[in-house]
Structures are given as C-alpha cells and as structure tokens.
Amino acid sequence: MNDLFGTGYSNSYDLLYSDKDYGVECDLIVRAIGEYGLNPTRSILDLGCGTGNHALPLARRGYEVVGIDRSEQMLALARTKARDLNAGKADFNSGDIRSADLGRKFDATLMMFAVLGYQLYNEDVLSALRTARQHIRPGGVLIFDVWYGPAVLNLKPSERAKVIPIPDGQILRFADGNLNISDQICTVNYRLWRIKDDRVITRIEESHQVRYFFPRELDLLLESSGFRRVRTSAFPEFEREPDETTWNALVIAQTA
Template identity: 40%
Template sequence: MNNFNSLYADQYDHIYAEKNYASECDLIEEAVNRFATNPPKTLLDVGCGTGNHAMELAARGYRVTGVDMSQPMLDRAVLKANGLDKARRPTFICGDARHFKTGQLHDTAIMMFAVVGYLTTNDDLLAALRNIRRHLKPGSLFICDFWYGPSVLSIRPTDRVRESSTSEGRVIRAASATLDIVHHTADVTFKLWSLKDNQLLSETTETHRMRYFFPQEFALLLSVTGFSLKTMSAFPSLDTPLSDEAWNALAVAVAT
C-alpha cells in the first residue's frame, strides 16, 4: 500500500491539529526519567511523519534523527525544521523501518502514533524491531504506542467523519474500517476532501492496513528482537492499567 501520498501529507497536520505532541513528548521524557539508566542525548524517531515529535524533542535539546518511508511526509517535516535554529534541526532520512540505516547508534528510539501497526506481518515486524535494535546502544529505551487488541475487539472501529480548518478553508476526513480478526488487522479507508468556500480543491482516498496487538504477543515480539519489556499501560499514561476501554497502549522496553 503506497500511503501518506502528497495530498494526504498536505492535510496531515490539519487533521491531527488537536493531537497534543508536546504532552506526548512529556510522556516520552517521563518514561526516560523512570526507566533509562543514562540520560539520552540522541533520539531516533521511526515513522516520524511530518516531524511533530522530532521537532519538539529537538527543541528540548535532543539530537534527533527522524526516519519515514513517505517522502511527502518528510518534505513537510523538513520545511518545518527549517524554522528551527540550525544546530537544533533534526536529521530526516527517507527509509523503511525494516531496512533503514542511520550509520550511528542512538540512545533512545520512539515509534509514535501506532506506526508499529503499519508493520502488519510477523516477518515485517520482526525485521523492523531487529533493525531498530541494531541502531540502539544496550540499555537504550524503545517507546511506542499501538492499537490494543482487546479494546479493538471490544469497541470495534466505527465510521467517523472529522472536519478541520486549514489556512485555505477546511478539510473533511471520512474513515471507515473492516476488521480481519485472524490476522489482527483493520483496513481503514480514509477519504479526504479539501474545500475552499464549498469549492472542492482536492480529494484523495487511501486504505491503511493497521495491525493491533495483544500484550503477551507484543512482549514476545520484543523479547525475540533484543528488547525486554519494562511496562505496558493505557496510552497516554505510564500508570493507567491496560483496559479494553482504552484503544491505544503504550509500551516501554529496554535494549538488552
């Protein structure tokens, strides 16, 4: 699936304007303070998208490398980073989580906003987690959020429509999903319409296949790829227990 195309990337920050990246970065730092043996200086953001975590964490003093397989998403990240002081700018690399190479070892890796769910087969997941592990020093943290299987099966995806304001007018996003319970995936079809004064400027449709995970499965995936699970909780908290009412889970693991 060739997703996060240019039209989708154009609207991404509008659609998720209400997502609080700063407080998610607080959560990442809370995990670091609680579980890291040494304060991290370098941070790898896998599936960095338009760079919202990368930018915030760079502004907080980390040396950030962002990796994403969508060039249109990265183009928006680079544009935003140009507004930061040169010394603070993240480095952005176009690459696939399974194969990218940064040529360095990092102190922490993050994979935020269900990026891990885009690796839908066991082979792809194992390849991505092993590749991330190869980029980390022993003792480094790996922090990610993902769709929590028990809640996906309990709540079930519903059709949703969301409207957001843009500099030009507004964007409407409709999402509908079908579950494949055997493979732990949902095919989510997003339709986006960009409008100015009720005139259609652009429209695009993408289907994203997303995998959801169960706690023991996720712990096993981590342990066979060189990580040890520290904690799993209901996102966005390190202390709220997993529950089938909370769609997203947060995992913190350490590179062994």
C-alpha cells in the same frame, strides 16, 4: 486508492492532527526515558518520524534526534518545519524502518503513532524491532505505541467525520473501518474533501491497514528481537494500565 501517505494526504496531515497534543506525548516520552532509559540520554532515533511532530519538540528540548521515514512528502514537510522552527539538532532521512542502517548507536529509539502496526506481518514487525535494537546502545530504551488488541475487539472501528477549518474553506475527513480478526488487522478507509466556496475542489482516498497487538504477543516479538517489555500503559494516560476501553497503549522496552 492513492499510495499510502501520498502527496495530498501528507500535505493535509498536520491539519488533520492539529488537535493531537504532541507536547503531552513528548512529556511522556521524556518521562519514560528518565525512568527506564540511559542516564544521560542525549540521542534519539525516531523510526517512522512522519512530519516530525515528535522529533522536533524533542530536539527543541535539547536531544539530538534523527528521523527515518519512507514518505518523501512527509520528510519534506519535516525538514521545512525544522528550518522554520529553528528546532535544534534534528535530521531527517529517507529509509525503510525494516532495513535502515545508519551505522551508529542511539540512547533511545521511538516508533510513535502506531508505526509498528503498519508492519502487518511477523517478519516485518521483527525486522522493524531488530532495526531498533541494532541502533540502541546497551541499556537504552525503545518506546512505541500500538493499537491494543483487547480494546480494538471490544470497541471496533466506527464511522467518523472531522471538519478542519482552513483559511480558504475547510477540509472534511470521513473514516470507516473493518476488522480482519484472524490476521489482527484493522483497515481504515479515509476520504478527504477540500471545500472552497461550497464546492468540493479535491478528493483524496487512502486505505490504511494497521495491525493490533496483544501483551504476550508483544513479549514474544520483543524477546525475539533482543528486548524485554518493562511497562505497558494506557496512552496517553501513563498512570493507567490498558484495558478493553484503551484503543492506544504505550509500550516501553529495554535492551535484553
């Protein structure tokens, strides 16, 4: 397997998730900030920012957004998009969300697209949450999404295939997964084939391990990091509570 979010996967990332409605997700983030965050909120820290698909739309809405990610390939794409889109105040930095220290505070912090779930062990989850707490002003809000344990156990990972047309051919992505129930980890194996002239010209394989969470577990982890959970909703269905059919849940926490 290649390194996680390696060059090949990163270069295909925005194509793979071109059907994901980041605009709607940013609407929910803005709503959550308005209902639970500081007024006014001007600055946002995006931990695990990837290629900037939340940071850049939020910057265009007038927020100052600083992103941190470990993947240099993803950061390079984010910086290129920021220049091309004239995205406003968006800055992207290399770093580990478990230990990053920017030496400043923000009004709100994000960890979107299951970023917290990529922290597999309790010490890693707590370190990431404490990084968020260290960078939030008193009264600020932390917003993140997770794979919701009751739904993961009910629905279970399945085999999936996705076809993405590109100008000179297509990309095929195959995914299959399995659960380690005792460790609360879902492993998803991705295979990407780039097709041109009916031939496979590149093959990329990555195996992603993602932790899933339960509500009281989240409460304990958040409280141990200086937060209190104030809302959990289905994601992106903000008005609905998560249940055993809701793979993704949005969590909003305030500084304790």
